[in-house]
Amino acid sequence: MAVVEAHTQHLSSGQAHAHDEHHDHHDLPWIRKYIFSEDHKIIAKQYLFTGIFWAIVGGAMSLIFRLQLGFPEADISWLKPLLGKWITPEGKLDQEFYLALVTMHGTIMVFFVLTAGLSGTFSNYLIPLQVGARDMASGFLNMLSYWFFFLSSVLMFISIFIPTGPAGGGWTIYPPLSALPQAISGSGAGMTLWLISMAIFIVSLLLGGLNYITTVINLRTVGMTFWRMPLTIWAFFITAIIGVLSFPVLFAAALLLIFDRSLDTSFFLSDIYMQGQALHYKGGSPLLFQHLFWFLGHPEVYIVLLPALGITSEIISTCSRKPIFGYTAMVYSIIGIAFLSFIVWAHHMFVSGMNPFLGSIFMILTLIIAVPSAVKSFNYIATLWRGNIIFTPAMLFSIGLVSFFISGGLTGLILGNSAADIQLHDTYFVVAHFHIVMGTASFFGMLAGVYHWFPKMFGRMMDERLGYIHFWLTFIGAYCVFFPMHYIGIAGFPRRYYLFSSFDAFKTFTELDAFISMAAIFTVSVQFIFLFNFFYSIFRGRRAPQNPWKSNTLEWTAPINPGHGNWPGEIPHVYRWAYDYSKPGAADDYIPQNIPFSQTPESNLPHEKDEE
Amino acid sequence: MTTIDIKKTALYESAQRPVHMNPKKFAFWIFLVTVVMLFASFTSAYLVRRDAGGWLHFKMPAIFAVSTFVLLVSSAFMHWAYISAKKDNFGKLKIAIAITTLLGIAFLVLQVMGWGALVEQKIFFAGKYANPAGSFVYVFSSIHGLHLISGIIFLLVVFANVYKMKIHSKNMLQMELCTTYWHFLDLLWVYLYVFLLVNN
Ligand code: HEM
Ligand SMILES: [Cu+2]
Numbered sequence: 001m002a003v004v005e006a007h008t009q010h011l012s013s014g015q016a017h018a019h020d021e022h023h024d025h026h027d028l029p030w031i032r033k034y035i036f037s038e039d040h041k042i043i044a045k046q047y048l049f050t051g052i053f054w055a056i057v058g059g060a061m062s063l064i065f066r067l068q069l070g071f072p073e074a075d076i077s078w079l080k081p082l083l084g085k086w087i088t089p090e091g092k093l094d095q096e097f098y099l100a101l102v103t104m105h106g107t108i109m110v111f112f113v114l115t116a117g118l119s120g121t122f123s124n125y126l127i128p129l130q131v132g133a134r135d136m137a138s139g140f141l142n143m144l145s146y147w148f149f150f151l152s153s154v155l156m157f158i159s160i161f162i163p164t165g166p167a168g169g170g171w172t173i174y175p176p177l178s179a180l181p182q183a184i185s186g187s188g189a190g191m192t193l194w195l196i197s198m199a200i201f202i203v204s205l206l207l208g209g210l211n212y213i214t215t216v217i218n219l220r221t222v223g224m225t226f227w228r229m230p231l232t233i234w235a236f237f238i239t240a241i242i243g244v245l246s247f248p249v250l251f252a253a254a255l256l257l258i259f260d261r262s263l264d265t266s267f268f269l270s271d272i273y274m275q276g277q278a279l280h281y282k283g284g285s286p287l288l289f290q291h292l293f294w295f296l297g298h299p300e301v302y303i304v305l306l307p308a309l310g311i312t313s314e315i316i317s318t319c320s321r322k323p324i325f326g327y328t329a330m331v332y333s334i335i336g337i338a339f340l341s342f343i344v345w346a347h348h349m350f351v352s353g354m355n356p357f358l359g360s361i362f363m364i365l366t367l368i369i370a371v372p373s374a375v376k377s378f379n380y381i382a383t384l385w386r387g388n389i390i391f392t393p394a395m396l397f398s399i400g401l402v403s404f405f406i407s408g409g410l411t412g413l414i415l416g417n418s419a420a421d422i423q424l425h426d427t428y429f430v431v432a433h434f435h436i437v438m439g440t441a442s443f444f445g446m447l448a449g450v451y452h453w454f455p456k457m458f459g460r461m462m463d464e465r466l467g468y469i470h471f472w473l474t475f476i477g478a479y480c481v482f483f484p485m486h487y488i489g490i491a492g493f494p495r496r497y498y499l500f501s502s503f504d505a506f507k508t509f510t511e512l513d514a515f516i517s518m519a520a521i522f523t524v525s526v527q528f529i530f531l532f533n534f535f536y537s538i539f540r541g542r543r544a545p546q547n548p549w550k551s552n553t554l555e556w557t558a559p560i561n562p563g564h565g566n567w568p569g570e571i572p573h574v575y576r577w578a579y580d581y582s583k584p585g586a587a588d589d590y591i592p593q594n595i596p597f598s599q600t601p602e603s604n605l606p607h608e609k610d611e612e
Numbered sequence: 613m614t615t616i617d618i619k620k621t622a623l624y625e626s627a628q629r630p631v632h633m634n635p636k637k638f639a640f641w642i643f644l645v646t647v648v649m650l651f652a653s654f655t656s657a658y659l660v661r662r663d664a665g666g667w668l669h670f671k672m673p674a675i676f677a678v679s680t681f682v683l684l685v686s687s688a689f690m691h692w693a694y695i696s697a698k699k700d701n702f703g704k705l706k707i708a709i710a711i712t713t714l715l716g717i718a719f720l721v722l723q724v725m726g727w728g729a730l731v732e733q734k735i736f737f738a739g740k741y742a743n744p745a746g747s748f749v750y751v752f753s754s755i756h757g758l759h760l761i762s763g764i765i766f767l768l769v770v771f772a773n774v775y776k777m778k779i780h781s782k783n784m785l786q787m788e789l790c791t792t793y794w795h796f797l798d799l800l801w802v803y804l805y806v807f808l809l810v811n812n
Contacts, residue, residue, distance in 0.1 A: 137635035206646050214639040244642060248649035252657065256751070264738040265747045267661070280740045283666045288657055295653070 036147075038139030039564045043146050044125035045457065048450070050153060051117020052531075057157075058108035059524045065101045068093045070517025072501050086165070098498045099168040100186045104160065106171030107194070111201060112156070114304040114442045116149050119243075122307055122449050123212045123236040125457065129555035130233050132221025132572060134565045137214035141207050148204030152197045159193035167194035170496060172297065175268040175289050179260045182274055192261065195254050202251045205243055212240035221554070223574035227331075228593065230553050230578040231317075231324060234331050235310020238338045239303050245342070246299040253292035260284070290352055294345035301438050302341045306334060308445020309376060309405075312398040314578075315452050316380055318551045319395035320387025321589050323579035326379045333372035340369045350418045351425045359418040366416040370409065377406050388582065388589070392549065393467025397448035400475050401441050408437025411486065426496075429489025435482045447474075447530065454534075455548045459561045460541030466533040470526060477523030484512050552578045552592045575611070640789050644796055647759065651800060654755070655807055658748050662811065668743035672808055673729035679722035680805050686715035687798040694791045697774075700781045705774055712794065713767045716760060723753050745812065752804045756797070763797050766790050 034042060064083070067076060075091035086097040124142070128135055136142045159166040168186020169178035173194070181188040216237045220229075229237075256267040260281075268289045269281035317324040324330060346354060346362040380402045389395070411433040415421055424430060447470075454462050488509050493500060500506040500513065547556040554574070558566050572594035580591040586603035597604050598612045661667075693708035727750065730736075735746035770790045773779045779787050 137639055141639070206643075210639050210642045210646075213642055214635050218633060218635040218638055244646055245649055248646045249653040252650055252653035255755070256657070259738070259747070259751070265742060265744070266738075267657075267744050267747060270666070282740075283668075283743045283745075285661050285664045285744075287664070288661050291660055292653060292657060 047120030054112040061105040066517040066520045070514040133219035145207035152200035155197035164188040166190040209240040209243040231313035232310040250296035298345040308442040311449040315398040322387045325382035333375040336372040363418045394452035396471040401444040404441040427489040428485040432485035455544030462537040473526040480519035668745040
């Protein structure tokens with residue numbers, strides 16, 4: 001009760017200041033409010049909806065190629081209305097289109113869903129609300145960031161439908177394959193669109209990141225010191241820094257590749273023969289591209305994962321009703337992971353012909369990443385330990401993330417050994433590793449975030465029971481899809497192959513591949529439970545209370561449906577960290593960040609007495 | 613739903629914030645970081661590629677020394693413009709910005725002439741006879757040139773705002789950003805030029 005009183009008292013004291021009562025009388029036109037909005041909350045939702053759209057497209061693509069892998073004999077001419085000429089007259093999937101599907105699936109999931117969809121939604125939504133700011137540092141650049149993303153999405157989407165098909169050289173677009181239109185049809189116009197789309201995507205991402213960093217550093221409310229920031233903010237902040245430092249490198253790589261493709265330079269091309277013909281390219285280095293790509297590519301996997309980890313930290317602490325275990329250690333491990341992520345990129349290139357001695361150095365650096373990762377896992381578990389756990393759907397998805405983070409991280413240790421990687425590189429073992437640790441884990445983080453902040457975003461609650469069903473089916477389904485891939489990977493299945501049944505060695509695994517495909521169809525199908533719950537609840541969900549999860553962070557002090565500017569009165573000041581859950585002596589099991597110590601003498605620790 | 617006028621409240625609120633740097637300025641510095649990263653990747657790509665062998669050694673045409681000098685001089689005028697703005701000396705400010713802009717354009721013309729000199733040395737950007745050693749020079753200078761064009765546009769905007777009396781000693785943000793950007797682009801080119809001299 002004390003809390004509620006404190007809260008209202010605070011608001012009224014805010015009202016007393018006449019000077020912050022500047023209500024906006026000229027209402028913005030509809031289009032500036034919902035389409036070209038500069039409000040970070042609207043932009044976050046735009047990212048969320050676009051991300052969901054892309055997740056559906058990317059998921060559908062994976063189903064098509066899983067059909068091919070699991071049931072290579074099947075006649076899939078029933079897909080002809082959708083895929084047209086990419087289904088051969090014999091009712092089979094076109095081989096080059098298979099490669100294009102894999103490429104687009106990877107690109108869409110990594111960049112459009114788990115980078116733009118995840119950071120774009122939650123960094124945008126939560127940073128101003130949780131640090132206590134009216135909006136992002138520059139609403140205009142923020143709006144621009146979304147619309148660049150939109151443009152890049154449109155181009156990528158168009159590329160799916162052009163006659164030569166979308167890009168087909170893998171999401172890592174290694175030249176020479178991606179550089180020569182003669183190589184596969186996917187390296188024609190599809191690849192050009194891919195590169196242009198990604199260049200625009202990078203601009204969008206940099207504009208976003210610039211805003212996130214500036215907002216966190218400059219616009220924190222009074223009392224919100226760095227060491228009082230919720231871990232979500234730390235994660236988004238560091239993620240943005242990684243993005244700003246690494247994406248320009250991909251931009252450079254893409255630019256040089258564009259020159260190679262369209263202007264006939266040879267940065268990445270050399271000594272190539274095609275159908276007996278020597279091409280004129282001289283002096284380029286394909287390895288150089290790999291260095292540039294993975295200098296972004298490895299940080300990128302953490303750009304995808306860290307926001308999910310931040311969301312998880314917040315939810316696990318709130319729903320265990322316990323302070324996060326080792327807050328400082330969590331911050332330092334985020335920083336440590338971020339730092340290390342820049343010096344391990346060549347573990348993707350152990351077998352590329354790189355100097356093996358260099359390989360050993362990268363192996364050691366890679367294995368060191370396990371330390372901060374283990375610290376984080378340990379802290380999650382220690383937070384849960386003897387917590388007063390409340391299993392909301394968001395909490396379940398967060399715990400699911402921890403599970404995937406651990407099981408996928410372990411296989412990372414195996415792959416990180418440059419000797420073991422000779423066998424495992426480019427097999428399904430790698431596919432299993434990164435789908436578990438990056439794909440599924442980050443997806444779970446994103447879903448957890450949606451379930452947890454839905455009441456704030458839409459002012460209504462999602463249905464819990466559907467949430468539980470969604471969680472369990474997805475959790476079991478995802479393990480069924482990705483765990484068996486370890487076995488077929490160890491058995492030597494290379495990734496990106498169209499057909500395995502023509503090799504004797506692989507015949508014994510036919511059933512397992514069929515099982516994976518069925519599990520994939522199942523797992524994707526159950527996402528409709530989520531989609532239904534999400535859209536239904538936006539319109540029909542139970543109305544959300546002010547602070548449904550009894551959480552400490554500032555966003556729950558804003559009105560249930562916050563307008564532009566977030567707080568109608570003065571911005572709340574912050575007096576404590578975000579994790580005063582179940583504090584001994586306190587009346588309630590949570591004390592929001594905007595409650596001064598003077599109002600909680602019964603629970604103050606000795607050093608906090610000074611601040612009363 | 614109440615909405616509030618963010619611009620007005622922000623003024624009062626920013627006075628109490630823990631960090632006092634202007635957010636726009638801060639964001640601008642981060643933008644510069646992304647440009648630094650872009651060119652850091654170009655130059656390290658250059659080194660990685662050079663060490664892989666098959667590298668063509670050649671002399672940078674002398675004209676690039678001239679263009680570098682011109683750009684350095686333009687920075688001096690930029691600084692003059694900045695000081696004049698701070699002293700509200702608008703006559704000098706206009707002259708200084710005009711000269712900076714003209715020198716910037718001269719720099720670009722010289723760079724293009726530099727490409728001409730490269731072609732005369734048979735150092736091509738692309739095609740059958742091109743070697744990455746040469747292509748990189750074109751990439752460095754053209755991408756830097758594109759940034760410099762954006763810098764010139766920025767100068768023109770500032771110039772227009774000086775006429776509209778929007779820039780003066782009490783309203784220096786745009787002037788400061790423009791000055792920083794111009795010096796930055798200058799420094800960036802000096803780095804690229806010295807890099808090419810040392811590493812070719
Ligand atoms: C203990 C930590 C980790 C280690 C030691 C590790 C190690 C590795 C290694 C050595 C590879 C290359 C395998 C190969 O291609 O032969 C790899 C691939 C990959 N890892 Fe990890 N990893 C770790 C954690 C993570 C995390 C946390 C993520 C994402 C959030 C991630 C995402 C990926 C991805 C996406 C690939 C494959 C990229 C591709 O080739 O398409 N890894 N990992
Ligand atoms: Cu990696």
